[in-house]
Amino acid sequence: MTRKSLIISPELCIGCRGCQTACKGWxxxxxxxxVNKGTAENPPxxxxxxxxxxxYVEIPSASNPVRWLFVSQRCMHCDDAGCMKICPAxxxxxxxxxxxxxxxxxxxxxxxxxxxxxxxxIPRYDEKDKISKCHLCSDRIAEGLxxxxxxxxxxxxxxxxxxxxxxxxxxxAGYQKxxxxxxxxxxxxxxxxxxxxxxxGMDEHPAIPEAVVFWHKTLKPLAYWGxxxxxxxxxLHYIAFGSKKDEEExxxxx
Amino acid sequence: MSNNMVKKxxxxxxxxxxxxxxxxxxxxxxxxxxxxxxxxxxxxxGSFSQMRDIHNxxxxxxxxxxxxxxxxxxxxALSISGDDITWIFKGGGYFSKKAAVPPQDRxxxxxxLFYIFILLAGMAISASGFVIWLMPEVKxxxxxxxxxxxIGFDLMVxxxxxxxxxxxxxxxxxxxxxxxxxVPIEWAKKRHAKWVQKMGI
Numbered sequence: 001m002t003r004k005s006l007i008i009s010p011e012l013c014i015g016c017r018g019c020q021t022a023c024k025g026w027x028x029x030x031x032x033x034x035v036n037k038g039t040a041e042n043p044p045x046x047x048x049x050x051x052x053x054x055x056y057v058e059i060p061s062a063s064n065p066v067r068w069l070f071v072s073q074r075c076m077h078c079d080d081a082g083c084m085k086i087c088p089a090x091x092x093x094x095x096x097x098x099x100x101x102x103x104x105x106x107x108x109x110x111x112x113x114x115x116x117x118x119x120x121x122i123p124r125y126d127e128k129d130k131i132s133k134c135h136l137c138s139d140r141i142a143e144g145l146x147x148x149x150x151x152x153x154x155x156x157x158x159x160x161x162x163x164x165x166x167x168x169x170x171x172x173a174g175y176q177k178x179x180x181x182x183x184x185x186x187x188x189x190x191x192x193x194x195x196x197x198x199x200x201g202m203d204e205h206p207a208i209p210e211a212v213v214f215w216h217k218t219l220k221p222l223a224y225w226g227x228x229x230x231x232x233x234x235x236l237h238y239i240a241f242g243s244k245k246d247e248e249e250x251x252x253x254x
Numbered sequence: 255m256s257n258n259m260v261k262k263x264x265x266x267x268x269x270x271x272x273x274x275x276x277x278x279x280x281x282x283x284x285x286x287x288x289x290x291x292x293x294x295x296x297x298x299x300g301s302f303s304q305m306r307d308i309h310n311x312x313x314x315x316x317x318x319x320x321x322x323x324x325x326x327x328x329x330x331a332l333s334i335s336g337d338d339i340t341w342i343f344k345g346g347g348y349f350s351k352k353a354a355v356p357p358q359d360r361x362x363x364x365x366x367l368f369y370i371f372i373l374l375a376g377m378a379i380s381a382s383g384f385v386i387w388l389m390p391e392v393k394x395x396x397x398x399x400x401x402x403x404x405i406g407f408d409l410m411v412x413x414x415x416x417x418x419x420x421x422x423x424x425x426x427x428x429x430x431x432x433x434x435x436x437v438p439i440e441w442a443k444k445r446h447a448k449w450v451q452k453m454g455i
Contacts, residue, residue: 088288089302109306112390211397219404226412234419244425
């Protein structure tokens with residue numbers, strides 16, 4: 001199975017938030033009463049019932065007094081996913097054949113460590129303390145359908161397809177480098193940015209927190225090497241020196 | 255107690271030690287389960303959710319037991335003298351077949367140092383465990399605690415097998431202290447001369 005991905009082009013997005021609604025529809029997530037805060041960004045943040053949110057960035061300048069950027073914010077489906085590294089419960093987070101980072105609430109133990117492992121601040125927890133986030137409509141894409149957000153997007157701002165093919169197309173359309181092409185082993189969500197990532201509210205160089213990397217690469221293997229080593233050293237010592245003997249016994253031996 | 259035996263550990267100390275030991279084994283086994291996704295442990299713990307609860311509550315038992323060890327060992331462990339320094343330079347006599355180390359108190363130098371180590375590592379691993387359990391949303395605390403918890407874990411799985419070896423195979427006659435609390439006077443005179451002298455036997 002080839003890796004699938006979304007390419008998100010903020011410049012094509014008109015901020016209709018049809019993707020937010022379609023996502024809720026497919027994933028059967030309840031609507032939440034929202035408050036008008038004078039911005040198109042609504043609700044203000046991802047919630048356990050909101051897997052995908054349009055971030056609204058307004059950048060007025062002298063040459064362009066009206067520059068609105070709409071950026072879909074959601075799980076980035078990292079190839080090298082920090083959440084999966086840190087998760088202590090097998091099967092709670094898993095990779096699908098299409099490269100989506102999906103979850104199984106029945107296996108989730110509610111420790112919330114994935115929140116600290118994620119470089120993008122994505123995982124949220126529902127009222128039962130189970131993980132909740134975008135899973136790239138893993139149930140749809142397994143059947144060859146596009147994710148609900150991409151399916152409903154009227155402008156092509158969210159495009160879905162084979163990752164490599166899509167990257168090729170974007171390159172021929174003039175995008176030298178997509179955001180997320182190489183970060184974290186390659187992200188499953190790619191952005192066609194026309195400006196620096198921070199303009200769109202994204203990290204220039206997203207990375208798994210160093211504490212998590214150090215733990216995974218060094219402390220984790222040290223646990224079994226350390227345990228095995230301590231047992232081996234004890235046995236070797238016993239073979240070399242044996243039990244502690246008292247002076248009389250030592251004399252007796254001689 | 256027969257006349258040729260002497261009491262080295264009281265009932266409180268023995269029970270305290272076993273509470274610490276049993277909770278430690280539960281914590282380490284489930285800890286390895288979490289680290290390496292050992293689904294085989296489901297046959298023991300039921301599920302990873304239950305293993306999490308058991309791990310957390312065993313941690314409470316461990317932390318409380320660790321606190322009570324302070325009364326049993328800390329003042330003695332901190333009383334380091336010249337004899338202890340000599341003991342260290344002689345490697346506790348463990349690296350020579352002709353053991354000759356300075357006279358020892360109720361705890362020997364190795365036991366004193368081991369206790370201080372366990373107290374510090376145990377406090378770090380307990381405190382960080384409570385942070386991971388109770389404050390999972392505070393990221394900067396989680397990173398620090400996650401490192402402390404895992405470094406503490408590595409140190410413990412190295413130190414405890416050595417402790418078990420030293421308390422059984424390496425020093426015959428020692429393990430009974432954690433079962434009966436008593437040792438033969440003759441044995442005590444050889445291993446803990448300073449302590450026997452203090453008691454005036």
